Amino acid sequence: MIDLGSPRDLAALALLALGVTFDLLGCLGLVRLPDVYNRLQAGTKCVTLGTFLLLLGVVVRFGFDAMGWKALLCIWFVAMTSPTAAHAIARGAHRSGVPLAPGSVLDRYREDGEARAASPIGAPARGGETP
Amino acid sequence: MKVLATALLALAVWTIVTWAFDAASLGLGVVVAAAVAWAFRRLEMEEARILLSPRRLFWALVYVPVLFFHIVRANLDVAYRVIHPKLPIRPGITRARTSLRTVAGRVLLANSITLTPGTMAVDLVGDLLYVHRIYVPEHDPDGATERELAPFEALIRRIFE
Numbered sequence: 001m002i003d004l005g006s007p008r009d010l011a012a013l014a015l016l017a018l019g020v021t022f023d024l025l026g027c028l029g030l031v032r033l034p035d036v037y038n039r040l041q042a043g044t045k046c047v048t049l050g051t052f053l054l055l056l057g058v059v060v061r062f063g064f065d066a067m068g069w070k071a072l073l074c075i076w077f078v079a080m081t082s083p084t085a086a087h088a089i090a091r092g093a094h095r096s097g098v099p100l101a102p103g104s105v106l107d108r109y110r111e112d113g114e115a116r117a118a119s120p121i122g123a124p125a126r127g128g129e130t131p
Numbered sequence: 132m133k134v135l136a137t138a139l140l141a142l143a144v145w146t147i148v149t150w151a152f153d154a155a156s157l158g159l160g161v162v163v164a165a166a167v168a169w170a171f172r173r174l175e176m177e178e179a180r181i182l183l184s185p186r187r188l189f190w191a192l193v194y195v196p197v198l199f200f201h202i203v204r205a206n207l208d209v210a211y212r213v214i215h216p217k218l219p220i221r222p223g224i225t226r227a228r229t230s231l232r233t234v235a236g237r238v239l240l241a242n243s244i245t246l247t248p249g250t251m252a253v254d255l256v257g258d259l260l261y262v263h264r265i266y267v268p269e270h271d272p273d274g275a276t277e278r279e280l281a282p283f284e285a286l287i288r289r290i291f292e
Binding site for chain 1: 148202205242246249252254
């Protein structure tokens with residue numbers, strides 16, 4: 001499949017190797033970081049770039065044919081869904097009371113959430129202007 | 132008009148995914164695209180108008196490499212913290228006010244900062260963004276987040292507002 005004599009295949013191989021490296025670092029982050037929020041940071045950053053690079057490797061290897069265009073489409077989908085999913089998981093975790101890791105220094109989301117709940121009409125205590 | 136635009140987009144995705152150009156495949160694609168466009172006819176897509184403005188489209192294209200640069204920077208930052216034996220993190224959730232007015236602009240901003248160094252959007256309440264930071268600075272944490280948003284806001288404003 002891969003011909004080590006061709007510069008194009010070498011470039012693809014380099015992209016694949018970099019992609020796998022970033023995915024590996026993302027996994028390391030999942031293991032080492034202390035709570036769901038920090039782990040999502042590793043998940044959204046390293047794994048997104050890792051996957052981009054793997055798919056770019058596919059584009060370089062196959063060019064703009066059936067495989068290449070699908071890989072580009074996947075890059076677009078991952079770019080849209082990965083941060084959205086991270087937001088949904090973080091918000092869901094926070095709402096169901098998953099605490100920030102010990103050593104966290106600030107939680108404005110909780111402060112403001114409590115202020116909103118305490119205000120008489122349940123309206124935002126400050127800000128919260130919608131377009 | 133809106134339904135037609137959705138149908139064309141659906142047909143483009145269909146063509147890429149099937150990668151078959153005979154009459155039967157394309158015909159089926161037209162049928163599927165029409166069904167999709169009809170099913171989503173009530174979806175509000177006000178911001179789709181950027182596709183009609185070359186100037187907005189240009190800034191949308193400029194946004195891609197800028198975002199990619201920040202994604203790479205984000206990765207090196209997180210990779211450094213993860214590999215470092217002492218795990219230098221100081222996590223917390225900060226609050227930042229955005230000056231963007233459109234919903235699409237705010238969503239793009241929230242998704243972009245999730246992909247950039249050490250910040251992740253947790254929630255968007257009106258014009259307030261709650262951002263989890265992997266390293267909260269000692270001095271003025273909310274201001275630091277707002278300063279990081281500013282360059283993105285400037286670009287997104289050119290795209291959507």
